[in-house]
Amino acid sequence: MNKSKTFGKIKKRIEEAKNKWARLSKADYSYNESARLATDALLDGGVEDYQKVLSEEGEVDLLSGDELQYILKNIKAPLYSNDNQTEGENGSAANGNKSESYYPMNSDSEPVPTLHNWSAEEKPYLKDKSSATVYFQADKTNNVRETIRRCINKTTQ
Numbered sequence: 001m002n003k004s005k006t007f008g009k010i011k012k013r014i015e016e017a018k019n020k021w022a023r024l025s026k027a028d029y030s031y032n033e034s035a036r037l038a039t040d041a042l043l044d045g046g047v048e049d050y051q052k053v054l055s056e057e058g059e060v061d062l063l064s065g066d067e068l069q070y071i072l073k074n075i076k077a078p079l080y081s082n083d084n085q086t087e088g089e090n091g092s093a094a095n096g097n098k099s100e101s102y103y104p105m106n107s108d109s110e111p112v113p114t115l116h117n118w119s120a121e122e123k124p125y126l127k128d129k130s131s132a133t134v135y136f137q138a139d140k141t142n143n144v145r146e147t148i149r150r151c152i153n154k155t156t157q
Contacts, residue, residue, distance in 0.1 A: 008034040008059030034059040042068065043075060 009032050016023075034057040042050035047068055054061060063071070 008032070008057050010035075010062070011058055011060045014060060035062055038062060042071060046072065 034054075037057060038050050038053045038059065039062075041053040042063075050068070051061075
């Protein structure tokens with residue numbers, strides 16, 4: 001069986017650039033799942049897992065050796081790491097850590113004031129019913145260009 005070799009986005013672009021007869025496809029700067037998977041593998045398992053994911057995804061090495069060492073040296077555990085939390089019955093953390101922006105009523109602290117105050121007392125125009133006036137063009141044969149010409153002719157007369 002002839003298994004076709006799969007390429008990731010970046011590796012495919014490099015191979016196209018190497019082949020002088022190939023027509024280059026449009027540059028794709030969108031999200032790259034292969035790069036995300038490789039970066040996650042680097043953070044979770046180190047350089048070996050990073051290289052393994054890159055080879056499985058058919059992608060080129062995205063980071064230099066210095067970048068790899070810098071990332072590995074500066075890894076910090078996330079605040080929401082799963083090893084110290086379990087899921088509660090509502091899908092929230094068992095320690096009661098809930099987002100104040102999504103659950104302000106369940107928060108022990110005071111709600112954060114909003115940037116814009118939408119109270120109707122300070123803005124009387126919010127109390128009245130809104131209305132809109134629509135003006136239709138009387139002569140449907142006239143377009144904007146003809147209307148401008150007519151106005152210019154009136155001013156020159």
